[in-house]
Amino acid sequence: MEPTAPLPEGTAATPFARAHVDPEVAAVKQLLKLLDKAAKSARTYGTKNPVAQRFFQQFYDDLTKHLTQHPHLALLVQRNQLYLKDEIVYEPERDATGDSFAFKMYSDGIRELSFHQGLTQEDLAFFLDALWGVPANETGPEHPVIEPDDDDDIVTRLWAKNLETITVVTAEELVRSSGFGQDELELQTQGYMNLSVSSLRELLDRERAKKTADKDSTSGSGEENGRARTGEASGGTGPNRNRRFQSSMVGYDVSDQEQETLAQEIQRETARDPTTYILDILTAVLASEPSPALLTKLFDVWDNVLDVLIRGGEWTQLETVLTMLQEAETVRPDLADSHKQQVAGLFDGLHRPERLKAIGVHLNRTPQANTQGLITLLLMMKQEAVPGLCSVLATLDGPSHQAVIMEALQTNARDHAEPILRGLTDKRPTYVRNLLTILSRWNDPRFGDHVEKTLRHPEATVRREALRLLATLRPSGSGSKLVALLSDGDETVRLTAMKVLTSGQYTVPFSAWAPFVAADEFYDRSPAEKRAIYLAIKHTAGDEAVPYWQGLLTEWSWTNRKKKEELAVLAADTLGKLATSAALAALELGQKKGGTAVKQACSVALSAANRVHRRQVPSAANS
Known part of the structure; x- marks a missing residue:
């Protein structure tokens, strides 16, 4: 049997309509x-x-x-x-x-x-x-x-x-x-x-609209409504009651007020955070479950809960969970040894690499993330977490997030500083500066040698911070290695080095200064910078530098005459401030053999030194 042939494609089903047919x-x-x-x-x-x-x-x-x-x-x-x-x-x-x-x-x-x-x-x-x-x-x-x-x-x-x-x-x-x-x-x-x-x-819509209108019309108050309610309560003939209880179905007579209360409770329950709800249930099970087998499974569930909370950045809830797990033995003194080992394993696993990576990923993905409670998680990690925390610190972008990790490292890595010291050789300047900040908080002179190596870092800001930290860790001693920083390409580094050397707490033999001041580049420096360098030489080398300055006062040259004369004037001023017997003798010699400008500078320096000497003599006599 063949099927009935269809109409040709594109042919509309047009009826043979009669005049009275729609x-x-x-x-x-x-x-x-x-x-x-x-x-x-x-x-x-x-x-x-x-x-x-x-x-x-x-x-x-x-x-x-x-x-x-x-x-x-x-x-x-x-x-x-x-x-x-x-x-x-x-x-x-x-x-x-x-x-x-x-x-x-x-x-x-x-x-x-x-x-x-x-x-x-x-x-x-x-x-x-x-x-x-x-x-x-x-x-x-x-x-x-x-x-x-x-x-x-x-x-x-x-x-x-x-x-x-x-x-x-x-x-x-x-x-x-x-x-x-x-x-x-x-x-x-x-x-x-x-x-x-x-x-x-449409018929259903009309019926529902009618029911709504009937409900509104019966919401008033008065004696008639009171009688109606009394009648319903005593088995009256209220239409709504008839509909509810004249059928064979079993049910409850719920008033509008009760229904509204139930709706509000449902709304509050629905609006509740599901994660908090689940955690409350798990906490209740932990506090009351007597079955050892179920408790074993429960602690496995808690391990997964920690993973979920860490990936989601729920630090506050995570803090609550960890605090509760810390008190598990207090809440459940009947825990078996195997369960106690499970709890200890939960804390030992906090620094698993995938979890530390998840922390960094979440913080970078959410720049405005709230970090309240995160420090609790980090401080609960073992010392084995220090290398991983350093890796997280190196990848973080936000300063506020970096500060949280640094605070944790400051506590956890104090007695396990090898990862911090190894990180000083990293090429990422922000990461190295953060590590230097941690070392500065510890203020331990033992780390001075490692900080000194950072003075060769390619980033100028790192060299400057390392120099400041080194001055704190080593406030006195030999400053020979700092002289090389006076040739640094960054002006801020040079000025910081001069400030450290002029503090008067370091010693540098003039043999370390000689190659520096004899270089042709030294003549091209600004007068202010050359003056600062001479002051640094005065504080670190003292009388060892007098022959060098004396040579500038008495030297006659046909090349770079103006620049050398400028250096001689600065040398006379520095000798006057040094004011030792060797310095004064050099000024007197310069006053005799120097050029006109040099003689005048030596005279001024001698006068200033004599005034200082006269003020000091009465003070010494009175004492």
């Missing part, structure tokens, strides 16, 4: 005939049959055209018939009720079927598959088997899909909207069925 009704009849043919072809030859697919495609095309002219198509379902505008638009042939898709919908409780604009082929195909099922030999990953005798009826399958362009009204909805008990047919007895409605959905 064109929409006639068009829908033709649509449903086409759907009936498609359904029969699919059942007989399968949904993949070209004829069945052409029927389906033509039905979809004509239905789409219809929905462009009418917002929606609502069909009332009565046994094996479909109605539109009180006219039958579909009924099966005689003795073919079993093949009627109208009867199939009616038997599953559907009383109205509506198609809306925007209907897609996928939604329509799902509806037809739910109605008839997909043959087992045509199923695949994309088309699961849907048999008519499946446990789920059509309504359940449609609601599970939640289609927006295909809606249904069920008999259950109609009965629920009309109440229970003797007046469950109240919809029909109140005249609603006599009104002109376009669909059962």
Whole structure:
């Protein structure tokens, strides 16, 4: 038997409408005939049959055209018939009720079927598959088997899909909207069925609106309402009470106030943080569970909880959990040794590499992350966590986040500083400066040699910070290695080195200064910088530098005469401030053999030195 040939493609299902027949009704009849043919072809030859697919495609095309002219198509379902505008638009042939898709919908409780604009082929195909099922030999990953005798009826399958362009009204909805008990047919007895409605959905909306209006009208206060409530309490005839308790169902009489209270409690429970809720449950289980086997599983769960909290950056909750686990033996003194080992293992595993990496990833991903509680986690880690914490510190971008890790390292690495010292050779300047800050807080002179190596770091800011820290760790002693910093390419580093050397606490033999002051580059420095260098020589070398300065005072040269004369004037000023007998003798010699400018500078320096000497002599005599 061959299937009925479909209409040619592109041919609309145009009815042979008579003058008194509604064109929409006639068009829908033709649509449903086409759907009936498609359904029969699919059942007989399968949904993949070209004829069945052409029927389906033509039905979809004509239905789409219809929905462009009418917002929606609502069909009332009565046994094996479909109605539109009180006219039958579909009924099966005689003795073919079993093949009627109208009867199939009616038997599953559907009383109205509506198609809306925007209907897609996928939604329509799902509806037809739910109605008839997909043959087992045509199923695949994309088309699961849907048999008519499946446990789920059509309504359940449609609601599970939640289609927006295909809606249904069920008999259950109609009965629920009309109440229970003797007046469950109240919809029909109140005249609603006599009104002109376009669909059962509109009918349901009217009924719900009426119930809302009735509820508002009975919310007043007064003697009449009081009597009504008294009557209901004594088994009166209140309509709402009748609906609740005249049926055979068992229930509770809940007042509006009680219902509102319940709704508020549900809202508070829903708004509660789920993570906190789960942690409270686990804490309660830990405090009360007597089964050793379940406690073993519980501590395994706590290990996973720590992972989740660390990855999510829930530091405050993590602090609470860790504090509680620390007190586990106090709360449960009956814990077995194996359970105590599990608790200790939880703390030993806090510094696992993946957890430390997760901390850094979260902090970098969330620049404004709240770090309250994070320090508790870090301080609970063992000393073995120090290398990992250094790695985290090296990768962090935010200064506030770096400060938290530095605080933890300051405590945890004090007696395990090798990772800190190794990090001083790192090329990342921010990381090295943070490590220098940690060392400065410890203020341990033992680390001076490691800090001294940092003076060769390629970043100027690191060299400057290392120089300042070295001056703190070694406030006195040999300053020979600092002389090389006076040739640093960064001016701030040079000035810092001069400031350290002029403090008067370091000694540098002039042999270390000689190559520096004899270099041609020294003549090109600014007068202020040369003056500062001479002061540093005065404080570190003392009389060892007098022969050098004396040579400048008496030297005659034909090259760089102006620059050398400038150095001689600075030398005279420095000798006057040194004011030792050797320095004064050099000034007197310069006053005799120097040039005009040098002689004048020597005279001024001698006068200043004599004034200082005269002020010191009376003071010494009086003492």
